[in-house]
Amino acid sequence: MDSTYHRADLTIDQQHALLTAARTLSEEFAGAFGVETVERFLHTSYDQFAGGATIANFLPLLAERFARQRLRALARVEGKDSSGVPIVLFLCVHNAGRSQMALGFFAHLAGERALGWSGGAEPGEQVNPGVIEAMREVGIDITGEFPKPWTSEIVQAADVVVTMGCGDACPVHPGKRYLNWDLDDPEGRTAEQIRPIRDEVERRVRALLADLEISTR
Known part of the structure; x- marks a missing residue:
């Protein structure tokens, strides 16, 4: 396992x-995936963020979290995930505003009864600070989230894909259930302007959960 990460572009x-991270993920997915698969997903996840992350020390943590999501998605696609919980994927352009609010509400309201993911066509460097503050106002902390792309296994694993303004850049898989939410982009808006967008996102998330017959807390 050690040889995989002896690269000139990585610090000690x-x-x-x-x-x-590779050892941790290998233990988590033991019986589902071998070490080589775990290493490959972790390595490619790291490369996804290496070009745009502003704080290099966070890269391994981001890579581990994204690799864990991708491995769970692959397990679902390959029939190795028996949890049975529905998965909803929220997509927008930068994964810094609308999709992050939707994910925040979804995770808060659904708890462990459903799984929410998010992604962006052109992931930004950070979640919009105004969006973080707007969500904090309603008691939801999304400071631990980060903009990320989507991958084919993530889209394939989702039961519902919700798109918000990413147009032709959004992935299309035949047979997948898609919803398009026409929402204003909070980028460049004031806190006062973001609040109505936030409230509309919450309304739509609650309606989606009701449609999926998932009880909310």
């Missing part, structure tokens, strides 16, 4: 962090 600390 990053190599160590990725090795630790």
Whole structure:
């Protein structure tokens, strides 16, 4: 496992962090995927963020979290996930505003009864601070989230794909249930302007959960 991360573009600390992440993920997905698959997903997840992340020390953590999501998606696609919980994927352009609010409400309201993911066609560097503050006003903390792309296994694993303004850039898989939410982009807007968008996102998330017959807390 060690040889995978001995790359010239990685510091010693990053190599160590990725090795630790690989061991953790290998233990989590033991019986479903081998070490080579886990390493490959972790390695490619790291590369997804390496070009745009502003704080290099966070890269291994972002890579581990994204690899975990992708491996869980692959397990669902390959019939190795027996949890049975519905998965909803929220997509927008930068994964920094609308889709993050939707994911925040979805996770808060559904709890463990459903799984929510999000992604962007052109992921930004950080979640919109105004969006973070707007969500904090209603008691939902999304400071731990980060903009990320989507991958084919993530889209394939989702039961419902909700798109918000990404147009032709959004992935299309035949037979997948798609919903398009026409929502204003909070980018560049004031807190006062973001609040109505936030409230409309909440309304739509609650309606979606009701349609999926998922009870809310």
